[in-house]
Amino acid sequence: MGRGLKITIGAVVSVCVLVLALAGGWYWVTHSVEQPAYTVVEAEGDIELRDYPAMVVAEAATAGDRQEGVRQGFRALAGYIFAKDREGERIAMTAPVIQQAAEGDRPWRIRFVMPSQYALDELPPPSGGGVALDRWPPRRLAAIRFSGRADDADFAEHEGRLRDWMAGRGLEPDGPALLAYYDDPWTPGFLRRNEVLLRIR
Template identity: 25%
Template sequence: MKKDSTTMAVRLSMFKLVFALMSLFSVSTHSSIATDKDALQIYPPTCTRIECPNFKTIHVGNGFEIRRYNSSVWITTSPIQDISLVQATRTGFLRLFDYIQGKNKYKQTIEMTGPVITEILPSDGPFCESTFNVSFYVPKENQADPPPAEGLQVQRWKPRYLAARQFSGFVEDSSVGKEAAALKSSLEGTVWGDAIQKNVGDGVYTVAQYNSPFEFENRVNEIWMMFHVEDLSFSAL
């Protein structure tokens, strides 16, 4: 038992070290901005190796995709206040990593899934702290009874709709806002954009990251903007 505990501690220390190094690497790594031509159409390669939530594509637009997600369960951190999306996601992810490694009420190890998502409630100014909620998709085998843990909440999603836009590379504070603005711009004048405006207003969006910090190639990230079907100006589904 002592040997297993020591091995787990070493693995966690190594992971945290690599994650910290990756944050330095990402500063100098260009995160390519997707063009309207190739902004989507890429199913995250990670989802062929790890479990991801199921969704159905119901519309493909110019630079965006509309999806319907099935009911699902997520584990979410308490709100994190920070200026940096990257730092807030790192803080939240390490809490979630501890959770899946057994730091939960059942002391149960849980398989890694994708994506890890960060919901952003932007601040009123460029140098003010925003609010971030970081979430982990619970594998199907654990969704009926996800282990509770201090400082984390179980989120049970009903079927929901969202607009998505993909981009590659490492997520950076300097580029993610541009991606969100590009998605919002592509939705302007559509029923989807009107529904999002009614649902969340200006500024609220989610960043979905599918790759581990160890992966340097074929990285796929997404911007999500949620809406409710009842907010559509007509039945588009």
């Protein structure tokens, strides 16, 4: 029985070490990647009203369902920032990766926010992969944050909650929801940060 207890304690210690290592790696990654700055205007639980400054984004319009669209768009955008499809220096990766439903035969737009050090005219022009650059003006967004390996049902549920919260305050959304992923595929679900964002009219 003593030997079994030692094995059990050893297993618990090993699991704790693994969890701490994963949490430490997650903290390092999330704190070493630039994220857009914003000011919180109002907060209630997991919902915030935020003011964002102007920012530059690289985007790719893709076909297929959301998962396939994300894969296509991520590949195209990674080719741009890592200088695989163009000349010049690499551009640092940022978070989040933003998804937006569109219309027509290319129903998804996938976006990377460019590092804040770049103005639109300072970025190298895309040379392939269907990538385009755009400057977003300052905007106010409502955001709801949640963890887990988010799927379509998760995003739909949280978008519904966010729209209800806005309606209760007389806030009207302007355009489709933005879906934001902040973490890489290897981050455990309970450590992940996902958001639904809606622009305020």
